[in-house]
Structure formats: C-alpha cells, structure tokens
C-alpha cells in the first residue's frame with residue numbers, strides 16, 4: 033500500500049490546497065460588492081463546493097459575491113473539473129516506477145484504453161475538448177441571451193461563459209438565485225447546456241475511444257460500451273420516470289405545454305445525475321421524484337470526467353454481476369467480454385463505502401438539525417454525488433451541518449477517485465490461500 | 475434451472491396455500507367476537523402477516539379477533555416459522571436426484587454443515603427445540619403474569635403461550651394493542667422474550683453446530699462463526715446506538731431509571747432485527763433511531779431460522795469482501811477460511827435484489843399515500859424484513875398500499891430463501907469463457 037498511497041495523497045493534497053487558496057481569495061474584501069467581511073464558513077463552504085464542482089451554496093452566487101468573487105468561483109470549478117479529469121492519468125504517471133505496476137496500470141487503470149505512451153496526448157485532449165466545448169457553448173448561449181433576451185453584450189457574454197463552464201464541469205453554479213428557472217421554456221438555452229453536461233460528464237476514456245475509433249464501435253473498450261449504454265438507459269429511464277411523477281404536479285410540469293413538459297423532464301434527467309442545474313423548483317417536486325433523485329445522484333456520471341457519484345460503470349458492473357448470477361453463469365459478461373473479478377470486487381467496495389458514507393452523513397445531519405428526513409437524505413446524496421441540487425435546507429443548516437456537507441463533497445469527489453486508484457494499485461497476490469468454505473447466504 | 479425451479483416453486487406454493495387457508499379461516503364468523511363479517515383485505519393481510527411471521531396488523535389482534543381467530547393466527551405463525559426453518563432442508567431433499575446436485579448440496583446448501591444423512595435428525599431437532607423452547611418460555615411468562623400481575627390461570631397461560639410462540643417465531647404478534655409497552659419496566663417478561671427471539675432467529679444450522687460441537691468452537695462451520703459474530707456485533711452496536719439516540723427522548727427512555735434504560739435499549743436492539751415486538755412506542759422514537767431500524771430490519775437474523783431480512787451471514791460476506799479489497803487481498807477471508815466466490819456473488823445478488831424491492835415498494839407507497847417518506851420507508855423495510863414494527867401508518871394505508879406490503883412480506887420471506895436456493899442450485903459452468911477486460915470503476 034505504501035507505494036500507492038503517495039500519489040493518492042498528492043491528489044487529495046492538491047484539492048485541499050485549491051480549497052485553501054479559494055477560501056483565502058473569497059475572504060478578500062474585493063470578493064464582495066461593497067467590500068464587506070465574509071464569514072469563514074461561507075468562504076470555506078463555497079470554495080469546497082466550487083473546487084469539488086458541486087454547486088451547493090449557502091449564499092446567492094449572483095448577488096452575494098462581486099465580479100471578482102464570481103470569477104474566483106468560476107476559476108475554482110474550472111480548476112476542479114480539469115484537475116479531476118486529469119488526476120486519474122496523473123495518478124498513473126506518478127506510480128509507474130515498477131514495471132509490474134506499470135503493466136498493471138496499462139491493463140487496469142484509466143489509461144488502459146489509452147496506452148501509457150500517449151498520456152500527454154490525453155492531457156492535450158482534455159485541454160482541447162474542454163476549451164473548444166466551453167467556448168462553443170458559451171458563444172451559443174451568449175448569442176441567444178443577446179438577441180433572445182435583449183441583454184447587453186457584456187452581460188450576455190458573461191452569463192454565457194459562466195453557465196457554459198459551469199455546465200461542462202458539471203459544477204451546477206449559476207449566477208441566478210433560482211438557477212435556470214427563467215429559461216425553463218427555452219430549448220435554445222437548455223439543450224446546449226445539456227450537451228455540455230453530457231460531454232463533460234461522460235469521462236475522458238470514453239471521449240478518447242469515441243474520437244479515435246468513432247468508425248469502429250466494435251473495438252471500443254468494454255468501459256466505453258458500458259458507460260454509453262448505462263448513460264443512455266439512465267437518461268431514458270429518468271426522463272420517463274420524471275414524466276410519470278411530475279405530469280400532474282401543478283407546481284412543476286403541469287402548467288407547461290407538451291413540448292416543454294418533455295424538455296423539462298429530459299433536463300431534470302440529464303441534470304440530476306451530477307450537473308445540479310435546476311429549471312424547475314426542486315423543493316416542490318413530488319417525493320417520488322426526490323426518491324428518483326436519490327438514485328440518479330448516487331450513480332452519477334462516467335469515470336474520469338467532471339461527473340460525481342459512484343459512476344455509471346461501477347453500477348453497470350453490479351447489474352451485470354446480478355444478472356449473471358440469476359442466470360446461473362459463473363462469469364460476469366457483457367458485449368462478448370468477461371468482467372475481471374477484481375473489477376467486480378472494486379465496484380462492490382466503492383458502492384458499499386459510498387453507501388456507508390451517506391448513511392453516516394444522514395445520521396449526523398438528523399442529529400444536528402430538525403429538517404425532514406427526506407430533505408436531509410436529498411442534501412446528503414447531493415453533496416456526496418457533487419450534484420448541488422437542493423431542497424433548500426443547506427443555507428439554513430447549522431455550521432456543523434454545513435461542515436458535514438463539505439466533508440461529503442470532498443470525500444465524494446476526491447475520495448472516490450483515490451479510493452478506486454488505491455484499490456487497483458493496492459492489489460497483491462497472497463503467498464498462501466486458506467481453504468475455501470461456503471457460508472449460507474439469504 | 476428447470477430441475478431446481480420445481481422445489482422452489484413447491485415452497486412458494488406451500489406458503490400460498492397456508493395464506494389461502496388462513497384467509498378462509500379468518501373470514502369465518504367464529505373468527506370475530508360477535509360473528510361479524512370480516513373484510514377480505516383484513517383477513518388476507520392478517521393471514522399473510524401471520525404466515526410470513528411479520529406481525530404488521532391492520533386491526534388490533536386482541537380485540538378484533540375472537541379466541542378462535544387468535545388461535546388461528548397463532549397457528550399460522552407457528553406453521554410459518556416451522557415451515558421456514560425446515561424449508562431449506564426440504565428444498566435440499568427434493569432435488570437430490572442427481573448425484574452431482576447432491577454433492578453440491580452437501581457442500582453448499584443449508585445442509586452443508588449437517589451432512590445429508592441426518593436430515594431427519596435436523597427435522598427432529600427443529601421440532602424438539604421449537605417445542606421445548608416455546609413451552610419453557612411460555613411457562614416462565616405464565617407464572618410471571620399469574621403471580622406478578624395477578625391474572626387468572628387461564629388468562630396468564632394464554633398470554634404466556636401466545637407471546638412465547640410469537641417470540642420464538644419472531645412473529646411479533648401481540649394480543650395487546652400497544653404491544654409489550656405495559657411490560658416495559660419488567661425484566662422478568664422482556665428477558666425471556668429476548669432469549670426466545672435470539673434462539674429462534676439465529677437459524678438451525680447454527681443451533682445444530684452449537685449442539686453437536688459446543689465444546690469445540692474451532693470446528694464450527696464458517697457460517698456459524700460469521701452468524702454468531704455478526705449477531706453479537708449488531709446487538710451491541712444497536713444497543714449503544716439506541717442509548718445514544720433515545721437517552722434524552724422524554725417520550726421513550728428519558729423517564730426510565732438507568733436499569734430500565736439499558737433494558738429497553740437492549741430490547742429495541744434485539745427486537746428490531748426481525749422480531750418486531752415493541753416495549754416503547756415506535757412512532758415517537760427519534761428519526762435517527764428510525765434510520766437505525768432501516769438498517770437493522772434490512773439485515774435481519776440468521777439463515778434458515780425464523781428471522782427475516784437479507785440475513786446476518788449475507789451482510790457479513792459483503793463486509794469481509796470490502797475489508798479484503800481495502801487490504802489489497804484477492805481472497806475474502808475470515809477465521810482462517812476463504813469465502814467461496816460463488817457465495818460472494820450470491821450475497822451481492824440477494825442484497826441488490828432486496829434493495830431494489832425496497833426502492834420499488836417505497837415508490838409505489840409514496841404514490842398511493844401521503845404519509846411522510848421516512849414513515850413509508852420504515853413500513854416498507856419492516857414488511858420486507860418481516861419485522862412487523864410500525865410507525866402507525868399500516869392500518870391507514872389504502873387497500874393498494876396494504877397489498878404492496880403483503881407482497882413485500884411474501885417476497886421478503888419466501889423470495890429470499892427460494893432465491894438463495896435457486897442461486898446455489900442454478901450454478902453451471904459455461905462451455906467457454908469470454909476474454910477478460912477490466913472496466914474502470916469509481
């Protein structure tokens with residue numbers, strides 16, 4: 033474990049450093065419109081939320097912070113998202129001293145579908161895709177805001193840039209107190225944002241596969257196939273479930289015409305898994321839709337992207353395992369490939385530790401506050417999955433509760449990726465095996 | 475799958491038949507004090523609850539039903555508990571036509587720690603332990619009620635018998651509307667009931683091991699060691715957590731003196747995992763204690779006993795898997811034994827399917843009722859784990875909601891055991907294997 037705890041620590045330290053610097057910057061008098069003082073907890077919580085690309089806030093981003101403050105926040109979630117996308121690759125680079133580990137990395141870690149040689153090309157790709165995508169979407173949004181809403185060029189450009197970067201990084205920050213509710217019936221705003229969310233959240237291994245083998249889907253890696261299939265299934269299922277649960281809700285979809293109903297159901301489905309934008313008021317969704325959110329927020333997006341949660345690929349492995357077991361197969365299979373048994377154990381471990389974290393977080397928040405259990409669970413999973421959607425209780429939690437949410441964001445974001453890397457790299461064959469025995473199950 | 479679906483179906487059919495007969499008996503005019511009509515849903519729900527040894531009720535057992543009705547209910551949960559304890563063994567007996575299956579059974583199924591030869595001795599043991607334990611506890615309770623509470627011999631004897639049988643079968647039925655709250659400060663009532671709950675709920679494979687190898691703990695099966703350790707950990711952790719969460723609750727533990735605080739915290743911890751008796755009012759527990767119940771009720775007791783839930787051994791396998799993975803071990807180990815990989819996959823499957831069932835049940839109940847989410851989750855897990863504790867909403871649910879709970883009880887009880895058996899017996903080695911690939915996790 034020693035050889036690998038080092039780079040994991042480096043990633044964690046990098047994020048802590050960014051949070052520390054962010055907190056300092058947000059404490060500066062220039063971060064507030066009239067140079068007021070900022071309470072430490074507000075600066076700290078905002079910095080954690082931004083660096084961990086979550087979007088949970090205790091103050092309104094657009095009015096509480098000055099222009100400098102908002103640029104700082106945008107810089108922090110840009111840094112957090114970019115850092116997250118490249119951290120897996122960096123983790124790999126830093127431990128490849130031993131050839132055995134190196135081989136393992138090639139076959140098992142994020143780089144496996146990339147080949148170790150082209151790590152720099154990956155970093156380049158990360159950068160190029162990020163900048164290209166963000167500028168394209170920002171321009172599109174800015175033009176729409178300029179000509180569709182009659183905003184001035186500066187205001188339209190700033191809003192377009194902020195929301196494009198926020199969307200691509202799945203950060204969920206908005207400069208409006210009510211999120212994107214003012215654009216709830218504007219497909220020309222919501223659709224580009226959805227595109228940015230999905231591209232940013234699908235993860236770089238998938239993007240790389242798509243780019244280099246877009247003509248040859250049969251040779252995509254199992255990871256790419258699982259992530260794309262899983263994402264599609266989750267998007268469609270979420271869309272249909274939201275339609276079912278919210279169709280008659282007079283506070284959300286009911287007043288919309290058919291096209292806007294469909295648009296907003298899709299937007300909720302896209303955004304719930306990790307982006308955290310809202311075009312309808314989350315606090316008035318039905319409790320069934322909240323429960324749906326628990327699931328979608330826990331799952332999150334693709335590995336090694338800007339998305340949080342336990343990741344689509346992780347849940348896909350669990351589903352495949354259960355299907356194989358029910359069919360009586362010894363092997364967990366998909367797309368003509370066998371899922372490695374260590375990958376299965378890693379998936380179970382990530383899922384179990386994530387669940388334990390959520391249970392503990394919920395218990396503590398129930399202790400320190402008096403909000404209903406369903407809202408507490410919502411906020412806890414939103415923090416863990418770095419989603420940032422809120423039923424509205426975060427700002428009203430006591431400081432201890434907000435610190436718990438900050439911890440959940442950090443562990444949900446940094447913990448998941450370093451845990452997964454540690455598990456892959458920490459593997460070792462034991463010199464002897466114990467005799468096997470089958471305890472009774474069920 | 476064909477060869478094994480047969481006995482699984484037999485068990486399920488047996489339980490359905492008992493429910494059908496129970497419903498008919500409870501519809502008879504003699505089942506009510508003045509021969510009134512009984513609505514079908516009331517008779518059906520009560521029969522399901524009794525046969526599945528759950529204890530959720532829509533009417534008060536002690537006043538709604540006549541003496542005949544109460545005897546019927548007692549007969550049903552005695553039958554259900556006994557049937558459950560022996561079903562695993564019967565399942566084994568019925569499929570051992572093929573020598574290959576037979577070998578498998580010996581090594582993998584419930585009979586593995588028993589040897590196939592002494593199945594009849596197991597059935598005898600089930601019967602002897604059941605009758606012996608129940609009569610002993612019933613006598614003890616009857617004497618206490620006769621001399622401690624000045625009840626008449628008949629009343630004391632009947633109450634003692636009913637509660638002893640209910641406790642041993644983890645049925646949770648009581649002839650009092652408020653459960654055991656009137657005995658909340660009487661250790662001479664609560665302690666014997668706890669003993670009956672634990673013995674009935676630990677499961678027969680463990681009892682057999684304890685009886686035949688009580689002097690030689692080192693040769694206990696891995697299943698016995700895991701179940702005993704897990705049970706102890708859960709009892710102690712539950713006890714401490716209840717003390718923490720309820721110490722200051724003026725509606726539960728706060729008014730008690732120290733000894734009664736400890737007694738009642740222990741009783742909640744013992745009863746929550748599947749027995750379903752309550753000595754304090756469940757509806758006024760803190761939300762943290764409710765959340766604790768979600769966990770304990772989901773876990774349940776030992777395999778092949780009167781307890782429900784996914785079983786202690788199943789969760790123990792998950793915990794061992796995660797610990798092994800974190801330590802970087804390829805093998806899941808405990809007590810100098812390696813947990814078979816198929817047992818691990820079975821455990822994950824049981825846990826996943828159980829969780830899915832609970833999520834679906836919760837979603838449906840949220841749709842058809844307006845009770846708070848935390849109470850709905852409580853009732854759903856209580857039904858799935860055949861616990862029978864209630865925050866008080868079951869009787870007020872619409873018929874559709876009560877039918878959902880009845881389904882959950884049936885699947886939670888019959889589904890879990892037949893699923894586990896099917897998984898063990900359905901295993902087959904595939905004629906070829908696909909190439910291995912490691913998707914990214916986390």
Ligand SMILES: [K+]
Nearest residue numbers: 086203204419
């Ligand atoms: K987010």
Ligand SMILES: [K+]
Nearest residue numbers: 528645646861
């Ligand atoms: K019960």
